[in-house]
Amino acid sequence: MGRRYNTDILYGNQLAGAKVRAIVEPILVMSETPKTEEHIKIDQEKCNGCGRCYRLCPTGSYEMTPEGIADWRSYGMTHCGECGLCRYVCPVDAIDWNYPQGGTGIIHHWS
Amino acid sequence: MPKKDSYDLIVVGAGPGGASAAIIAAKAGLDVLLVERATVPGEKNMSGSVLFRELTESIFPGFQAASIHDTASSFAxxxxxxxxxxxxxxxxxxxxxxxxVMDHQIIVDRSVADAWCAQEAVNAGAEPLYATRVDDVIWEKPIPGGMPRVIGIVTDKGERIYGKAVADASGLHSNLARKTGLVRYPKxxxxxxxxxxxxxxxxxxxxxxxxxxxxxxxxxxxxxxxxxxxxxxxxxxxxxxxxxxxxxxxxxxxxxxxxxxxxxxxxxxxxxxxxxxxxxxxxxxxxxxxxxxxxxxxxxxVGYQFESSYLPGYVLIGDAGGFANPVESWGANVAQYQGRLFAELVAEMKENNDWSEAAFARYEEGWKNSFVGDDDISPMCYMFRDxxxxxxxxxxxxxxxxxxxxxxxxxxxxxxxxxxxxxxxxxxxxxxxxxxxxxxxxxxxxxxxxxxxxxxxxxxxxxx
Structure with a gap:
């Protein structure tokens, strides 16, 4: 249903995915206890390929497959900021969001 | 693993609201379990660094004298x-x-302040259960005509822990608020x-x-x-x-x-x-x-985003119920107030052995009659509107x-x-x-x- 293709052409001039990571990564000094589970699940059957998660995720954790479906990048949820954005931008509720398992994930401590 | 399978009060989340509930309840002699998904309270905190000086000190005596005070006092x-x-x-x-209200508010690095406050609650007798995410509530078997009652929680390790009262102070995106259906999340x-x-x-x-x-x-x-x-x-x-x-x-x-x-x-x-x-x-x-x-x-x-702030056996505290006030950068202080209020009520419930719906309804009455529910709390919000x-x-x-x-x-x-x-x-x-x-x-x-x-x-x- 209404899937888009060739997302790089569509969104090539947008700040998304790898470009976001290039900005965020140098300052992404939040330490992390490695996550033990895929705490956010994408229902790829439901996904309508709108690409919002891909374009808006502040850690660039999503990508669009060649078929135009949202997917995790190869590094998966390594740097997911646990912010909840993707859950609220998905128009078809294809993203089943949760916090990572207790005791895992990012650690915010700067002072 | 929790030491017991049943508590008077289960507090979900060891932020300002949760730690306040836990310390007041523990000091009142209740059996309290303080559950937190981070390994150290505060390390998952994103924002919300404004605390009310007097309120914080009244709940956590010694807060200002502790070493975190230096961080707290000096701020633009x-x-x-x-x-x-x-x-x-x-x-x-x-x-x-x-x-x-700068004379009455302090700014803290929450990764430091939350850890300190939670430790005070533990020192007062609350049992910590950290590095544990809470995934669901346990419902009481439905009674015909009665309101559904929460009687415990389920952790990410599948543990079922029972409590006469559950305080949901788990913050934004609360799993429990979704499961109980009390909070709306309009996209x-x-x-x-x-x-x-x-x-x-x-x-x-x-x-x-x-x-x-x-x-x-x-x-x-x-x-x-x-x-x-x-x-x-x-x-x-x-x-x-x-x-x-x-x-x-x-x-x-x-x-x-x-x-x-x-x-x-x-x-x-x-x-x-x-x-x-x-x-x-x-x-x-x-x-x-x-x-x-x-x-x-x-x-x-304006108009908090919940249907009700309580069910029998369960209340929403702070951000979990959408009680943040971003216009005035308030939230942690509201959570502290609600945490203390609920802990005091639970202590009364135990003393009177009255865990009825009416007893839990007093929580909503309580905060509505406090500064939290006062229209004055939010002159800015109303000014935005009118x-x-x-x-x-x-x-x-x-x-x-x-x-x-x-x-x-x-x-x-x-x-x-x-x-x-x-x-x-x-x-x-x-x-x-x-x-x-x-x-x-x-x-x-x-x-x-x-x-x-x-x-x-x-x-x-x-x-x-």
Whole structure:
């Protein structure tokens, strides 16, 4: 249903995915206890390929497959900021969001 | 693993609300379990660093005397709100109302403060269960005609733990609030916030932000100014630069409306890059050392986003129930108040052995009759709605401009942002009735002052 293709052409001039990571990564000094589970699940059957998660995720954790479906990048949820954005931008509720398992994930401590 | 399978009170989340509930309940002799998904409380915290001094001290005696106090006391206490895209200068310069209670509020690094407060609760006898996410509630077998009752929680390790009362202080995106169905999450009601921490030597921060210490007749805090920016519509964006010289850091926070971001097809970093560009004069040479972000309720906070704040056996505390007040940067203090209130009620419930629906309903009554439910708590919210907010900003603008013109034309940053400078601090002090060194300058701001004076009433209510 209404899937888009060739997302790089569509969104090539947008700040998304790898470009976001290039900005965020140098300052992404939040330490992390490695996550033990895929705490956010994408229902790829439901996904309508709108690409919002891909374009808006502040850690660039999503990508669009060649078929135009949202997917995790190869590094998966390594740097997911646990912010909840993707859950609220998905128009078809294809993203089943949760916090990572207790005791895992990012650690915010700067002072 | 919890030591028991049943408790008087299970507190989910060891932030300000949870730790407050846990310490008060533990001191009242209840069996308390304090569950937290982080390994150390506070390390998952994203924002919400404003605490009320008296309230915090009353719940956690010794808070101010503890080493975290230094972090807490010295902060650029005042804010000027300034429209960046001010072609029409619609909002002008504005003093943050939250700042008017600066003598009563403290700013903390929550990763430090939460850990300390939670430890106080544990020292008082609460049992910690950290590194544990709570995934679900346990429902009582339905009784025909009765309200559904929560009788416990299920953890991410599948443990089932029972409690006569469950306090959901698990913050934004609460799993439990979803499972119990009490909170609505309308998708168009979200802001997205990104926070960056920049490192800069304290002296340089003080110089750039116009800090000075111990002005005559004022408490001996560092006083300075932090710029706060609103777009032409606060639903569009808001941003602020907080100087925290004791920590050698400047905190830059940008809020954006999520719906608007979707429509504009904008990643938050596009907007942040643009904002940092406008903030060069504060941030030049500063090194970014940390970043975090989260989605949160929008400024349209008037009318909290829950159906009910309680069920038999279960209550919502703080952000879990959408009790944040982003307009005034309040939230942690509301959570603390609600946590203490509920713990006191649970202690009574145990004493009277009355765990009825009516007993839990007293929680909602309680906070509605407190400063949390008081319309006065949110004069800014109402002003946003009825338009008086605009008037307030304009009248303060006059006063600030006058002060700047008189005294601070030589301030190093006046040319760029002419309203920034220490004279504003006594002005705000006047606003809360502390001192009036610049009394003649505030003549144009009676309207704003009347609104700001409401704050003193609120502070009094909190003290009571």
């Amino acid at each position: 206490s005042l804010a000027i709100k300034w429209s960046i895209d001010n072609d029409e200068k619609e909002y002008g310069v504005h003093a943050g109302v939250g700042s008017a 168009d009601k979200f802001q997205f916030a990104v926070k960056m921490i920049f490192e800069l030597p304290a002296d340089e921060i003080r110089r750039r932000f116009g800090f000075w210490t111990g002005a005559s007749g004022l408490p001996t805090y560092d006083w300075g100014l932090t710029p706060v920016y609103f777009g032409s519509n606060p639903d569009f964006y808001a941003a602020h630069c907080n100087a925290i010289p004791d920590e050698n850091v400047i905190e830059v926070v940008l809020y954006s409306n999520l719906t608007e971001m979707i429509e504009a097809d904008t990643n938050i970093w596009q907007r942040m890059q643009w904002f940092l560009e406008t903030q060069k004069h504060w941030l030049e040479g500063a090194k970014p050392i940390h970043v975090n972000f989260h989605a949160l309720n929008t400024f349209d906070i 338009g008086t907010f605009k008037q307030l900003w304009l009248s303060l603008d006059e006063a600030v401009s006058a002060a700047v013109a008189l005294k601070f034309t030589n301030h190093p940053y006046c040319e760029i942002l002419p309203a920034f400078g220490p004279p504003f601090a006594p002005f705000m002090a006047k606003a809360v009735g502390l001192v009036s060194p610049l009394a003649p300058l505030v003549k144009g701001a009676e309207h704003g002052l009347a609104k700001l004076k409401d704050i003193t009433n609120i502070v009094q209510k909190i003290k009571d």
